[in-house]
Amino acid sequence: MDRRALITAFAALPAAAILTPEAAFAASARANPAWAPAVGDVETDIAPRALRRIHGRAPKGLAGTLFRNGPAKFRRPGGDAGHWFDGDGLVRAFRIRDGKASLAGRFVDTFKRRQDTKAGAMVSAGFAQVPRPDAVVRHADDANAANTALLPIGGELLALWEQGSPYAIDPVTLQTKGLKTFRPDLAHMPFLAHPRIEPDGRVWNLGVAGRKALVWTLSPDGSLAGTAMIDLPRAAYIHDFTATQRHLVIALQPWIQDRRAQPFVASMSWRPEQGTQVLVIDKDDLTKRRIFELPAFFAFHFGDAWEEADGTIRFDACVNAEPTFAARGGSELIAYKSPTDHQDTRLALITLRPGGKAELQSTGLTAEFPRSDPRFAGKARSKSVINTVGGGADLPFLRGVAVSDWRTGKADVFDFGPDHCVEEMLFVARPGSTRELDGWLVGTSLNLKARATELHVFDAKAVSAGPVCSWRADVPLPVGFHGAWMG
Amino acid sequence: MISRTTRLALLTAGLLSFAVVNAGRAQAQEPGDLSVTFSGLTAPTGALYVGVYDSEAAFGGGKPVAGERVAVNGATASLTLSGLKPGRYAIKVFHDIDGDGRMNTNPYGIPLEPYAASNNAPANMGPPRWSDAVFDVTAEGAVQDITIQ
Numbered sequence A: 001m002d003r004r005a006l007i008t009a010f011a012a013l014p015a016a017a018i019l020t021p022e023a024a025f026a027a028s029a030r031a032n033p034a035w036a037p038a039v040g041d042v043e044t045d046i047a048p049r050a051l052r053r054i055h056g057r058a059p060k061g062l063a064g065t066l067f068r069n070g071p072a073k074f075r076r077p078g079g080d081a082g083h084w085f086d087g088d089g090l091v092r093a094f095r096i097r098d099g100k101a102s103l104a105g106r107f108v109d110t111f112k113r114r115q116d117t118k119a120g121a122m123v124s125a126g127f128a129q130v131p132r133p134d135a136v137v138r139h140a141d142d143a144n145a146a147n148t149a150l151l152p153i154g155g156e157l158l159a160l161w162e163q164g165s166p167y168a169i170d171p172v173t174l175q176t177k178g179l180k181t182f183r184p185d186l187a188h189m190p191f192l193a194h195p196r197i198e199p200d201g202r203v204w205n206l207g208v209a210g211r212k213a214l215v216w217t218l219s220p221d222g223s224l225a226g227t228a229m230i231d232l233p234r235a236a237y238i239h240d241f242t243a244t245q246r247h248l249v250i251a252l253q254p255w256i257q258d259r260r261a262q263p264f265v266a267s268m269s270w271r272p273e274q275g276t277q278v279l280v281i282d283k284d285d286l287t288k289r290r291i292f293e294l295p296a297f298f299a300f301h302f303g304d305a306w307e308e309a310d311g312t313i314r315f316d317a318c319v320n321a322e323p324t325f326a327a328r329g330g331s332e333l334i335a336y337k338s339p340t341d342h343q344d345t346r347l348a349l350i351t352l353r354p355g356g357k358a359e360l361q362s363t364g365l366t367a368e369f370p371r372s373d374p375r376f377a378g379k380a381r382s383k384s385v386i387n388t389v390g391g392g393a394d395l396p397f398l399r400g401v402a403v404s405d406w407r408t409g410k411a412d413v414f415d416f417g418p419d420h421c422v423e424e425m426l427f428v429a430r431p432g433s434t435r436e437l438d439g440w441l442v443g444t445s446l447n448l449k450a451r452a453t454e455l456h457v458f459d460a461k462a463v464s465a466g467p468v469c470s471w472r473a474d475v476p477l478p479v480g481f482h483g484a485w486m487g
Numbered sequence B: 001m002i003s004r005t006t007r008l009a010l011l012t013a014g015l016l017s018f019a020v021v022n023a024g025r026a027q028a029q030e031p032g033d034l035s036v037t038f039s040g041l042t043a044p045t046g047a048l049y050v051g052v053y054d055s056e057a058a059f060g061g062g063k064p065v066a067g068e069r070v071a072v073n074g075a076t077a078s079l080t081l082s083g084l085k086p087g088r089y090a091i092k093v094f095h096d097i098d099g100d101g102r103m104n105t106n107p108y109g110i111p112l113e114p115y116a117a118s119n120n121a122p123a124n125m126g127p128p129r130w131s132d133a134v135f136d137v138t139a140e141g142a143v144q145d146i147t148i149q
Helices: A004-011 A023-031 A112-119 A324-334 B001-019
Strands: A046-050 A050-054 A064-071 A089-097 A100-107 A149-153 A158-159 A165-167 A177-181 A204-211 A212-218 A224-231 A247-253 A253-258 A268-270 A276-282 A285-294 A298-302 A314-320 A344-352 A358-366 A370-373 A381-389 A399-403 A411-415 A420-430 A439-447 A452-461 A469-472 A481-487 B034-039 B047-053 B066-071 B076-081 B086-096 B115-117 B135-137 B142-147
Touching: A046 A285, A050 A298, A050 B066, A064 A149, A064 A158, A064 A324, A064 A439, A089 A439, A112 A411, A149 A381, A204 A247, A204 A324, A247 A298, A247 A314, A276 A344, A285 A358, A314 A358, A314 A370, A358 A399, A370 A420, A381 A411, A381 A420, A399 A439, A420 A452, A420 A481, B034 B047, B034 B086, B047 B076, B066 B076, B086 B142, B115 B142, B135 B142
Parallel strands: B034 B142
Antiparallel strands: A046 A100, A050 A469, A064 A089, A064 A481, A089 A100, A149 A158, A158 A165, A165 A177, A204 A212, A212 A224, A247 A276, A253 A268, A276 A285, A298 A314, A314 A344, A344 A358, A370 A381, A381 A399, A399 A411, A399 A420, A420 A439, A439 A452, A452 A469, B034 B076, B047 B066, B047 B086, B086 B115, B086 B135
């Protein structure tokens, strides 16, 4: 074999066949990355415990509980979860009072968790999980991981998923009360993890199945105010939607369910040539609707929308070019692999003009988990709270937090550095204040170096100055998704 | 999971499609009788709607060869059918707990009243399969014990 032939032969070999010692070392490092605790397994509930204050002092007037949800059990001896989204929901309560903080955590006692525990394997159906043939799947709630978000309402904490009903949780003990059925004939109906809450407490949400969506409305006391079924122009993947005071705003990205296949992720096709549609529906008359057209993008999350005097609608979105994380990246994470073809999600402003034109302006700012001042939900506002600062190939999580201002175009950023995986930050208003974002940001990070979860408070007007107070737990909890503040 | 919804909707359609046919009831097990017991009933109200099918196509959404309404008063119920020709059959049953004569579903067609099939064939990711539910009725008859889930 001459040299040219040898090189050609090597080129055709899989990389593993020509591993150098350096490459082998790199591969073993990838098998157990520094960020592994971010998708680690929690084996038991987290008994209530005090957090140790490691920096600053708690602001006067800040008292309440940050409830957070996120998957925290992915692996069992007989088989692992197929995707980050398929782990069991662990509800965490970070309580702040009298300058002190505590933590407690409890898994949502779902049918899925019981079934998987009994089997000693992740056997239930999931986002990227084909159910084992003996697994029970009578309806979506048999696959319900209750792991995505929390809605405190009516004296209960509702643990939300996407394709099934909420699980009701006792906010004091974190004990699971059971599946929430708003009316007997609505049992097992889907309820998205991203309800939109008007400043007076009225809740709007969707329950999506293919080209249908049930529009849910809840009264501020948590009772069912109404439901209506609407048709969608396409069977798009809908994780989140947004709303102004008068309109529901539903982005229909071209990740479309176009075939029957298991698992769920295998039933979806990316069809960028179809663009992204935005459906705008009048809250007072759901038959009044408009459709706007945008170039294709993918987004999990949107910010609260607002409407200007001339009818222009604006909202922020955390956009990707393609749904690579949903389709593959979340599965790779569970296998402790950095997502291949990773793209940072960017903050963008979407504008829907009364004449029918739509625009998407990207800021170039890395962003996920957008939140804003809940007192301004649906109303004109300028500030968005986001997680930011991508960790690059070494850290497939975000490591910073920012307040981005649409009026000035500036972002007030704090970077925790490469040892932190930062989780969603919520805004908590300063008592007595009415100005937008006058108060604090409260949120958590996983400190990989200390192997511990931390709770942080920022002055929302001075994020780049760093936390005004931080506490550290004695346990590392995996990175979660969404939370809610209860004062 | 939408496809599961669709398939469950089909299941519901299948369960609803059989007409209640008077197949003639026998009081005791006789040669050739199909004797069925139902257990696991969660409410002592309403009725079971039982369909007996003689082909995969019929089982998947066609007409039953026999259909019965069995009043429910406790946790168990039973039914004896006579006059069935020896052959291969499968049963679908649902418990109409509220007695409104139909299987309740949610707006996406998910059954909200208990149902089952012969051989306790599983209904995973869609309706029970004929291949799991099929059984032989011989000249001596047949016995089925069905747990309503």
